[in-house]
Amino acid sequence: MITRRLSKYTAVFQGALLSNLAYVWDIVFRSLFLIVVIFVFVQLWQLTYRVTGANEVAGFTLPQIIWYLVITETIMLSKPRLAGMIDSEVKSGDLAYRLNKPYNYVIYHYFSNLGETSIRFLVNLIIGAGVALVTVGPIPLRVAMIPAFLLVAVLGLSLDFALTAAIGLLAFWVEDTAGFDLIYKRMTMILGGMLIPLEVFPDWLRGVAESLPLHHIVYQPARLFVHYDPGSLGYLVGQQVAWLAAAWALLALIYSLGVKRVNVNGG
Amino acid sequence: MSTVARTLSFVGAYIKTNLQMAMEYRASFITQVFTMFLNNGMWLAFWYIYFTRFPILGDWRREDIIVLWSMLSLAYGLVNTIFGNVLQLSIIIIRGGLDFYLAHPKNVLLHLLISRMSFAAVGDIAFGLVVFLALTEVTPARLGLFFLSSLIAGLFLLAFTILAHSLAFFIGNAESLASELFGAFIHFSTYPTTIFGGLTRLLLFTLIPAGFVSSLPVRVIRQLDPIFLLYAAGAGAFLMIIAYAVFSWGLSRYESGNLIVIRM
Numbered sequence: 001m002i003t004r005r006l007s008k009y010t011a012v013f014q015g016a017l018l019s020n021l022a023y024v025w026d027i028v029f030r031s032l033f034l035i036v037v038i039f040v041f042v043q044l045w046q047l048t049y050r051v052t053g054a055n056e057v058a059g060f061t062l063p064q065i066i067w068y069l070v071i072t073e074t075i076m077l078s079k080p081r082l083a084g085m086i087d088s089e090v091k092s093g094d095l096a097y098r099l100n101k102p103y104n105y106v107i108y109h110y111f112s113n114l115g116e117t118s119i120r121f122l123v124n125l126i127i128g129a130g131v132a133l134v135t136v137g138p139i140p141l142r143v144a145m146i147p148a149f150l151l152v153a154v155l156g157l158s159l160d161f162a163l164t165a166a167i168g169l170l171a172f173w174v175e176d177t178a179g180f181d182l183i184y185k186r187m188t189m190i191l192g193g194m195l196i197p198l199e200v201f202p203d204w205l206r207g208v209a210e211s212l213p214l215h216h217i218v219y220q221p222a223r224l225f226v227h228y229d230p231g232s233l234g235y236l237v238g239q240q241v242a243w244l245a246a247a248w249a250l251l252a253l254i255y256s257l258g259v260k261r262v263n264v265n266g267g
Numbered sequence: 268m269s270t271v272a273r274t275l276s277f278v279g280a281y282i283k284t285n286l287q288m289a290m291e292y293r294a295s296f297i298t299q300v301f302t303m304f305l306n307n308g309m310w311l312a313f314w315y316i317y318f319t320r321f322p323i324l325g326d327w328r329r330e331d332i333i334v335l336w337s338m339l340s341l342a343y344g345l346v347n348t349i350f351g352n353v354l355q356l357s358i359i360i361i362r363g364g365l366d367f368y369l370a371h372p373k374n375v376l377l378h379l380l381i382s383r384m385s386f387a388a389v390g391d392i393a394f395g396l397v398v399f400l401a402l403t404e405v406t407p408a409r410l411g412l413f414f415l416s417s418l419i420a421g422l423f424l425l426a427f428t429i430l431a432h433s434l435a436f437f438i439g440n441a442e443s444l445a446s447e448l449f450g451a452f453i454h455f456s457t458y459p460t461t462i463f464g465g466l467t468r469l470l471l472f473t474l475i476p477a478g479f480v481s482s483l484p485v486r487v488i489r490q491l492d493p494i495f496l497l498y499a500a501g502a503g504a505f506l507m508i509i510a511y512a513v514f515s516w517g518l519s520r521y522e523s524g525n526l527i528v529i530r531m
Binding site: 030052201 | 455
């Protein structure tokens with residue numbers, strides 16, 4: 001029973017993966033902006049390290065901070081436009097047509113979203129890593145880090161999915177959710193550590209950032225990539241799972257309340 | 268009435284109508300303005316964090332980056348409020364949407380650009396003014412230079428965007444390319460010029476002239492370098508002339524799509 005249920009969502013994941021693979025060059029073209037972003041970061045941090053005269057800043061060497069930023073940008077630029085899509089499905093009534101389909105609306109979107117994100121993630125990672133290799137060279141990586149990184153990144157993206165989908169579903173009550181989505185993205189950008197590692201923050205702001213779930217989406221996967229510590233992995237994953245459970249509970253609540261407001265008329 | 272007065276009256280009439288339209292959807296308008304304000308504020312937060320840890324970056328200090336963001340926000344806001352169709356230019360060209368403007372006895376490019384207003388851009392204007400007045404040292408001279416620099420930055424922004432989107436006349440679907448070029452221009456404009464050197468610096472004062480924009484806070488507003496001010500204003504005007512010439516050249520190649528447009 002569970003296998004059958006899971007298999008239909010696996011098919012959704014594969015479908016999203018293959019349909020995005022068909023337009024992979026379009027994704028590559030859209031990802032070229034990442035070259036500009038990473039290049040500018042390299043210029044900024046090269047001068048910063050030169051001015052400070054230090055080999056390490058907040059525990060990061062120059063190559064480490066650039067690879068950290070490659071990962072944060074890869075994660076952020078891999079996320080599809082989810083909240084806007086759910087918002088328009090709610091407002092257009094498309095959601096109502098999906099309610100009688102043999103799948104759960106939210107889980108369907110989760111796997112579809114994961115499929116699309118996977119392709120974008122791979123393309124962005126290749127492009128970002130290419131720029132980092134050319135500009136600052138490689139950093140030492142451990143093979144054991146790769147599965148740990150993938151696990152933490154998937155958990156982070158799942159957490160992001162839950163929060164973003166919840167924002168999109170607010171369209172049941174508010175006219176336009178684009179503003180909430182933009183604020184959420186910008187908060188992730190700063191408090192999630194996308195532009196700058198949390199170690200560089202003033203203490204008070206770091207405390208604020210660490211008390212929110214956003215750093216589990218961007219900062220933690222990127223930090224693990226450059227500073228792999230097997231000893232703290234269990235604690236990190238435990239925290240991510242706890243935030244994920246809370247976010248999914250919120251999403252389920254919003255969905256169940258929202259669906260009650262759907263009116264289906266014949267015709 | 269002189270040509271300049273007639274043109275200003277034409278632009279003014281469109282701004283008035285667009286603002287009236289925005290006021291029809293007051294809640295949405297206020298939300299967009301507010302979110303854009305917050306959006307820019309988050310970028311400023313990044314620089315706050317950076318300069319708290321590293322107070323000096325080349326010849327840049329925290330106040331310079333605040334001036335850069337307020338100046339650029341005001342410039343971006345003015346361009347997208349008055350010439351709100353500029354970011355849609357390539358889509359309009361590709362879809363054959365120029366037919367409507369060609370049938371009117373007005374300048375096609377000007378009419379096209381002003382016929383839409385970006386409501387969110389009003390938030391950029393508000394952000395630029397509030398941040399400059401509240402977070403930087405304000406003297407009458409600096410305020411004057413701030414407005415002048417914003418106008419020059421807006422000139423670059425408008426001209427470069429017209430050029431990028433005019434590619435649609437020559438290569439067809441240029442929407443993505445124009446968007447990438449615009450993104451690159453904005454991105455380079457928001458970082459201190461001092462971080463770039465060599466070939467990149469050359470590029471930023473020629474092909475992607477974002478270097479002129481990002482130099483304005485230090486070279487003009489802080490140091491009052493009259494040579495650079497003239498140089499930047501001249502380069503902005505020159506780029507605008509090129510943009511207009513390229514658009515006009517493209518327009519001569521434009522083929523109608525027989526698109527029927529209903530404007531309400």
